[in-house]
Amino acid sequence: xxxxxxxxxxxxxxxxxxxxxxxxxxxxxxxxxxxxxxxxxxxxxxxxxxxxxxxxxxxxxxxxxxxxxxxxxxxxxxxxxxxxxxxxxxxxxxxxxxxxxxxxxxxxxxxxxxxxxxxxxxxxxxxxxxxxxxxxxxxxxxxxxxxxxxxxxxxxxxxxxxxxxxxxxxxxxxxxxxxxxxxxxxxxxxxxxxxxxxxxxxxxxxxxxxxxxxxxxxxxxxxxxxxxxxxxxxxxxxxxxxxxxxxxxxxxxxxxxxxxxxxxxxxxxxxxxxxxxxxxxxxxxxxxxxxxxxx
Ligand code: SF4
Numbered sequence: 001x002x003x004x005x006x007x008x009x010x011x012x013x014x015x016x017x018x019x020x021x022x023x024x025x026x027x028x029x030x031x032x033x034x035x036x037x038x039x040x041x042x043x044x045x046x047x048x049x050x051x052x053x054x055x056x057x058x059x060x061x062x063x064x065x066x067x068x069x070x071x072x073x074x075x076x077x078x079x080x081x082x083x084x085x086x087x088x089x090x091x092x093x094x095x096x097x098x099x100x101x102x103x104x105x106x107x108x109x110x111x112x113x114x115x116x117x118x119x120x121x122x123x124x125x126x127x128x129x130x131x132x133x134x135x136x137x138x139x140x141x142x143x144x145x146x147x148x149x150x151x152x153x154x155x156x157x158x159x160x161x162x163x164x165x166x167x168x169x170x171x172x173x174x175x176x177x178x179x180x181x182x183x184x185x186x187x188x189x190x191x192x193x194x195x196x197x198x199x200x201x202x203x204x205x206x207x208x209x210x211x212x213x214x215x216x217x218x219x220x221x222x223x224x225x226x227x228x229x230x231x232x233x234x235x236x237x238x239x240x241x242x243x244x245x246x247x248x249x250x251x252x253x254x255x256x257x258x259x260x261x262x263x264x265x266x267x268x269x270x271x272x273x274x275x276x277x278x279x280x281x282x283x284x285x286x287x288x289x290x291x292x293x294x295x
Contacts, residue, residue, distance in 0.1 A: 024079025
């Protein structure tokens with residue numbers, strides 16, 4: 001049964017704006033995530049191996065957000081809110097609970113801008129509110145000349161291979177559905193993009209695969225693409241590094257030594273790998289005339 005929890009805070013203020021997603025704040029209506037992606041960085045003993053089973057709802061989120069945004073708005077501390085950074089705001093349960101929707105109503109009331117990060121077409125339900133936010137939000141002063149939207153909607157895709165996506169993101173909608181949803185959002189006038197994160201070494205990072213990922217983002221009318229490498233944390237049973245290696249051993253055992261030499265003892269692949277990925281993405285974005293960043 002889905003658990004309800006009371007939290008002490010719902011609006012997290014970052015020390016510094018995120019360079020990629022441009023968020024100054026984040027709001028996570030749920031704790032855990034039923035999409036259950038194997039590579040998910042939030043994984044760990046708190047959520048267990050099956051995050052769909054340990055999912056909980058932050059029942060006092062609307063009341064807290066109201067208080068926290070009211071205070072920030074009074075001081076003029078406007079900033080983009082990431083919805084969400086460590087859960088999916090549009091899991092199937094949201095259809096019934098409408099918690100994300102309630103939070104968007106509050107965000108609209110206090111005129112804060114948002115960046116919706118999702119893998120789900122359920123975001124389409126809330127385009128009415130997001131359109132109002134897009135028009136009426138107050139952007140932070142330093143972004144006013146660079147960004148003309150109060151709402152950004154981006155969709156994360158780690159692979160276009162449907163079979164691989166089903167194994168790695170067992171609860172999430174298919175990548176093609178995410179692309180189609182993005183195109184619908186674009187038609188409605190939103191600033192939209194693909195978060196090509198995490199790119200999976202040896203599984204979705206060949207030149208052809210990267211080319212295809214950026215080409216298809218352009219075809220489905222993304223304004224921008226963000227490309228980022230896989231990160232693997234922890235050694236405990238429910239950590240993403242442990243689960244990801246289990247997945248490799250089961251489906252691609254020949255890749256295990258390659259991953260070990262790429263990651264060594266670190267949570268990120270080598271600097272050279274990251275630089276190469278960044279350079280390739282930049283070139284591909286130029287080729288397809290698509291932005292390699294939101295602004
Ligand atoms: S959708 Fe996002 S938050 Fe949910 S499991 Fe996947 S990566 Fe984690």
